[in-house]
Amino acid sequence: MAKKKSVLTLQEMKNNGEKITMVTSYDYAMASLAEQAGVDTILVGDSLQMVVLGDDSTISATLDTMIHHIKAVVKGAPNTFVIGDMPFGSYHISPEEAVASAVRMMKEGRCDAVKMEGGVNMEDTIRAIVDAGIPVCAHIGLTPQTTAMLGGHRVQGRGDAAQKVLDDALAVQRAGAFMVVFECVPGVLAEHISKLMNIPVIGIGAGAGTDGQVLVFHDILGLSGDFKAKFVKKFRDLGAEAVAGIGDYVKEVKEGTFPAEENTFGGVSEEDLENLKEPVDIRGGLKSIKDGLKNLVPGAGKDGKVDDGADK
Ligand code: KIV
Numbered sequence: 683m684a685k686k687k688s689v690l691t692l693q694e695m696k697n698n699g700e701k702i703t704m705v706t707s708y709d710y711a712m713a714s715l716a717e718q719a720g721v722d723t724i725l726v727g728d729s730l731q732m733v734v735l736g737d738d739s740t741i742s743a744t745l746d747t748m749i750h751h752i753k754a755v756v757k758g759a760p761n762t763f764v765i766g767d768m769p770f771g772s773y774h775i776s777p778e779e780a781v782a783s784a785v786r787m788m789k790e791g792r793c794d795a796v797k798m799e800g801g802v803n804m805e806d807t808i809r810a811i812v813d814a815g816i817p818v819c820a821h822i823g824l825t826p827q828t829t830a831m832l833g834g835h836r837v838q839g840r841g842d843a844a845q846k847v848l849d850d851a852l853a854v855q856r857a858g859a860f861m862v863v864f865e866c867v868p869g870v871l872a873e874h875i876s877k878l879m880n881i882p883v884i885g886i887g888a889g890a891g892t893d894g895q896v897l898v899f900h901d902i903l904g905l906s907g908d909f910k911a912k913f914v915k916k917f918r919d920l921g922a923e924a925v926a927g928i929g930d931y932v933k934e935v936k937e938g939t940f941p942a943e944e945n946t947f948g949g950v951s952e953e954d955l956e957n958l959k960e961p962v963d964i965r966g967g968l969k970s971i972k973d974g975l976k977n978l979v980p981g982a983g984k985d986g987k988v989d990d991g992a993d994k
Pocket residue numbers: 706725726727728729730767821863865886896897898
């Protein structure tokens with residue numbers, strides 16, 4: 683098992699030109715699989731609100747929800763650097779509120795760092811969280827929490843807009859972020875800026891020229907239904923496997939072949955069954971229940987109904 687990464691070793695990886703891998707995870711089992719596969723970092727992304735909780739955006743994720751899932755991930759991947767995503771509204775009102783939210787994620791979730799969306803507009807906020815001793819991974823380019831402002835899920839930084847991506851990247855680095863995610867940025871621009879930056883740049887839809895890559899767990903493994911963004915590669919089709927497996931289970935239960943002998947506990951003989959004392963005549967169950975009711979409830983009639991005298 684490789685040693686758990688830190689902000690220092692992640693920086694060394696950038697300095698040495700070694701690619702950094704990141705995958706999202708949202709619970710104990712997924713995190714454990716990601717750790718066994720040898721990822722460098724796990725992101726508990728607010729994408730969980732979509733891929734796990736079924737919403738059509740990340741907007742409604744709450745701090746409590748994020749902390750709930752971060753706790754499980756940290757337990758499932760104790761030797762992996764875990765980054766917790768700050769949900770929309772938990773860092774937008776003031777830097778003080780942002781520090782309070784980040785502190786909760788670290789103290790209650792026990793993650794190793796937090797991630798937040800925004801560039802120049804979040805410079806002071808990132809600085810405040812870093813000053814509180816919490817490592818921050820920034821996230822620029824396409825920022826899913828503010829797609830309403832961006833006019834939808836669109837590639838960022840084409841043409842004149844390239845300057846904004848550079849300005850945002852330099853702002854988060856200046857503010858003390860230890861890492862930054864570039865989402866949906868043209869590959870040539872992402873590579874150019876990654877080379878200018880001191881801190882590691884992790885890309886998603888940003889080409890091969892960044893210092894590392896992040897993808898959503900469900901997308902890599904074919905668990906996202908028909909969703910297929912240009913930048914996603916399905917490395918396995920576990921979705922199809924899962925449907926086939928559950929289908930086999932349903933079939934075997936229906937036809938009575940599951941559970942089989944080997945799935946069933948033994949230890950009771952025919953003789954044990956014959957010796958069972960059965961206080962209630964189970965075959966005449968209804969009769970016994972009526973008789974029992976008559977004894978328990980004075981006034982219960984022959985048919986088991988309670989006579990409360992209401993019609994007299
Ligand atoms: O929430 C998330 O999963 C993310 C990654 C896609 C970068 O922010």
